[in-house]
Amino acid sequence: MYGLILDSMADCIKKMYGDKIWHSIVGSNDISNTFTTHKVYDEQLIPMIANSTEELTGVPVNLIMEEAGKHFIVYIDNIRNDRIIKVLGRTFRDFLNGLDCMHEFYRFSFADIHPPSFHISKEDVNGLELHYRSRRTFTGFMYYVKGLIRAIAEKFYSVDVAIHITQHGFTGDVMLAVYRLDYPNDLHIVFQNLVTEKRQFRLNRKLIFPSKLFFEQFPFHVVFDERLQILTTGHGLNIICHGLNGKRLNETFFMTRPLGYDLTWDNVLIHRNNVFELTSVKSTARINKNASQRFDRSLTHFIKLRGQMLYVEEWDFVIFLATFVMDDLDKMYEMGVYVNDLTFHDLSRDMVLHGLQQTTEYKLALDLEQGKNSRLEEIIQTLENEQQVTDNLLYSMIPKEIASSLRKGNTSVSLCEKYEDVTVLFSDVVNFAHICHHIEPHEIMKTLNKMVKVFDILCKTFNTYKVETVADGFMCISGAPTYDENHTKVMADMAIEMLTGIKTVLVPKSRESIKIRIGLHCGGVVAGLVGHKIPRYCLFGDTVNIASKLEAAGKAERIQISQCCKDKLVTYGNYVIQEKDDVGIKGSRSIKTYWLNGKALILQ
Structure with missing residues (x-):
């Protein structure tokens, strides 16, 4: 749990219930009064804070978490961290379809983030269903997401949306919830008509695109059928992982995104609008060139592919349009992957060459910021300790109740x-x-x-x-x-x-x-x-x-x-x-x- 979430919740409680309630929560749970946005904290802090707020105010935890979700949008707007939300979708519907992309953006700033997963189903002119999955087991987060979505709809899309939780529960260690979002969704018909027009246009013009040329543009693609049998793979993937053709996709890879789902044909079709992330079950060969120009191999690295699942209706196949995910040039060399194996059109080469440099610069800046924040936390803690000493001295002279009244100006x-x-x-x-x-x-x-x-x-x-x-x-x-x-x-x-x-x-x-x-x-x-x-x-x-x-x-x-x-x-x-x-x-x-x-x- 990053301090960004905790700090926004603390700010919400102070604004809604006052500083006195927040200080009571801090004192009763022995937690920090302030949080550093990029620091990782215990996952149990949010439930602890929410339950303590309920005890002190009488407001149910669900309402507290919903208000905290709404306030998060106000909070990130105040700290100028809402840019990705503003550009994520032209319409509210587009935003919901790209909700997973928002967490992918935040991964650059919060490397250890454990993002939830979202997808849409049962869409009609009156709204849609939004499915939410997370590894966080505190049910209050269901209501946090509810408040978050409502605030985004009102602030960025001027949409008045009614949100109801129709289902919730657990699948293993994954919490799931289904929301019914009721709002005018006329763009759904527009989108369906556009898809139909494009399909009819291709049929009328008899547009033919050679599959070989198409596959060359995606060197790390995977084509598989309804039984999840791999039919063909890109030449870039063949270099680092031989012999995939004929094997089952779910036996050679496991799915890390979308979260909490099995890698099945039905799930692939349902989540076509989501970003998919597959990781190889077995590690690949590490290649090191020694003095005799021979290669020794030891299994150490895993292949990670990220991209979109494209269903080809004419073939009844799915093409996984994937890119190779690698953030370390040394590992890339050891796996036998080179820059010329990557494509031009999706900027993969630029992301590898320029991204690593920017990541290093960003990490340095982040380390400096965290150093300043740590020093600030130490100063604040010292100040709180001195304040406690002063209070104890004051309470030894006059009663605590009288001292509190004097502080209020009496x-x-x-x-x-x-x-x-x-x-x-x-x-x-x-x-x-x-x-x-x-x-x-x-x-x-x-x-x-x-x-x-x-x-x-x-x-x-x-x-x-x-x-x-x-x-x-x-x-x-x-x-x-x-x-x-x-x-x-x-x-x-x-x-x-x-x-x-x-x-x-x-x-x-x-x-x-x-x-x-x-x-x-x-x-x-x-x-x-x-x-x-x-x-x-x-x-x-x-x-x-x-x-x-x-x-x-x-x-x-x-x-x-x-x-x-x-x-x-x-x-x-x-x-x-x-x-x-x-x-x-x-x-x-x-x-x-x-x-x-x-x-x-x-x-x-």
């Missing part, structure tokens, strides 16, 4: 929000000033770092948000900015784990565990960003003050909770709660408080 004032029910936790280190008096400054920083690291891990585990860390003080919240109906339970569980986790943090000289005290309270708060240069996410309200007071009035290795916290935790039934004295708030007011002593084991 002001910090507009992001101020009231939360009716959350749980706030405060903690600090007991006798922190005494500990600092007996250890070095760098040891203080080291100890605090270990403590905060433990708390950060717990915040991530319980999906709570750390509001701030000031010296030995720690504050976090559950229920905001992301709502959680079990916020009190989550905060209580985290507080219990904090008492366990802090035991791993030791005072440097005494080697005793750090002791902390914790306060919990639930209620309403107002949250928002404060500051412009270095904005901080802050909480305000009575709930914050009470939680801070409960922590300050607490004891080492104890969790002090308020009445409202206790009422919520009781509903869960597995918390050990101990009643204690009231705690005074602001001198004149006091509230009922409790010790949270952990969780009880519940036996089933």
